Amino acid sequence: MQVGLVVYGPLDDRSGGYRYDLELVRGLRAAGDDVTVISLPERPYRHRLRDNVTAHARLRSLDVDVLLQDELCHPSLVAVNPRLDDDTPVVSIVHHLNSLENHNAWRRSFRRAVETRYLRSVDGFVYNSETTKETVAAVTDPEPSVVAHPAGDRFSDHGTPVDDEEIRARVAGEGPFRVVAVGNIEPRKNIDGLLRGLSRVRGNWQLTVVGAVVDAAYAESLRQLAAELGVTSRVTFTGRRSDAELAASLRESHLFALPSHYEGFGIAAVEAMGFGLPALVxxxxxASELVTHRENGFVVDPDDPSAITDAVSPLCRDRQLLVPLSLAARDRFVGHTTWDETTEAVREFLLGLV
Incomplete structure (x- = not known):
């Protein structure tokens, strides 16, 4: 099968949707398919709209059996798809809708119109969750489609899943209660809400935030907020880390926390659960398709920092409460899909379209 994939920027090992796309490409190639990656420029939203002309020029002569498009690229493709060859199915990989992010009313309305027009221009969908499928169903026919959850087994070479003994030893260890957040530093990830919630927790805790800065102003505001809350010494921003470094951070932590304003599914949470970390999402x-509240983690209102405080405070006071949560998180990871299974499900769907 000849497959094209449209993404913004380089297809690398960044977290979230890029990780999903990268693993999908690896799986398709391992199955013998020929995958051509078409990289469009990463620019502000309004500039992406101008790229429809150049994108059409690059895609109209592409000889493939099926064309995959990361839905993130919708502003650069909204006017392209109606002009492409009708014989080639166009399939959108939907991680989450941009119009559901925190925008002002005018911007949300405009982006919703552009995004809806794009979604109505494709022939099929790959969804990362049932919830994501429901958001598309609110604006257009969500079929034909496949729901293929992201996996979290990329750290199998770094000792995941961890065993009971390691989990119990970590809980019984000395030192602060260690919380880790993994994701790009941008407003949608709600690190500010996490800081506010943790600042009210009495006890010895530390927060490590791992992720690339994609919004410099927001990153600076987080440092200012930490200073205002008096928790600067308890918070570390590491930037992006290698897989080995990230695995080490996850292995030494007690809780994964990323109460995003919106998350289509949450690959980082799956990965953390492989290390026996309950996930606060x-x-x-x-994310509720992965995390069961108070069983293997916590599902909280992202706009209510007190919910974060209420979840973390008891664990900080009595770490033995972590043991059943951590074991259940690890078991949830063990029962979750692998990247091989995810890519096979997508491949079968594409073959059906072709």
Whole structure:
């Protein structure tokens, strides 16, 4: 099968949707398919709209059996798809809708119109969660489609899943209660809400935030907020880390926390659960398909920092409460899909279209 994939920027090992796309390409190539990656320029949203002309010029002569498009690229493709060869199915990989992010009313309305027009221009969908499928169904026919959850087994060479003994030893260890957040530093990830919630927790805790800065102003505001809350010494921003470094951070932590304003599913949470970390995630999005509240983590309102405080405070006072949560998180990881299974499900769907 000849496959094209449209993404913004280089297809690398960044977290979230890029990780999903990268693993999908690896799986398709391992199955013998020929995958051509078409990289469009990463620019502000309004400039991306101008790229429809150049994108059409690059895609109209592409000889493939099926064309995959990361839905993130929708502003650069909204006027392209109606002009492409009708014989080639166009399939959108939807991680989450941009119009569901925190924008002002005018911007949200405009982006919703552009995004809806794009979604109505494709022939099929790959969804990362049932929740993401529901968001598309609100604006257009969500079929034909496949729901293929992201996996978290990329750290199998770094000792995941961890065993019971390691989990119990970590809980019994000395030192601060260690919280880790993994994701790009941008407003949607709600690190500010996490800081506010943790600042009210009495006890000895530390927060490590791992991720690339994609919004410099927001990153600076987080440092200012930490100073205002008096928790600067408890918070570390590491930037991006290698897989080995990230695995080490996850292995030494007690809790994964990323109460995003919206998350289509949450690959980082799956990966963290492989290290036996309960996941504190947002009720906005598809994370509840992974995390069961107070069983293997916590599902909280991202706009309510007190919910974060209420979840973390008991664990900080009595770490033995972590043991059943951590074991359940690891078991949830063990029962979750692998990247091989995810890519096979997508491949079968594409073959059906072709």
């Amino acid at each position: 947002s009720s906005a999005g598809g």
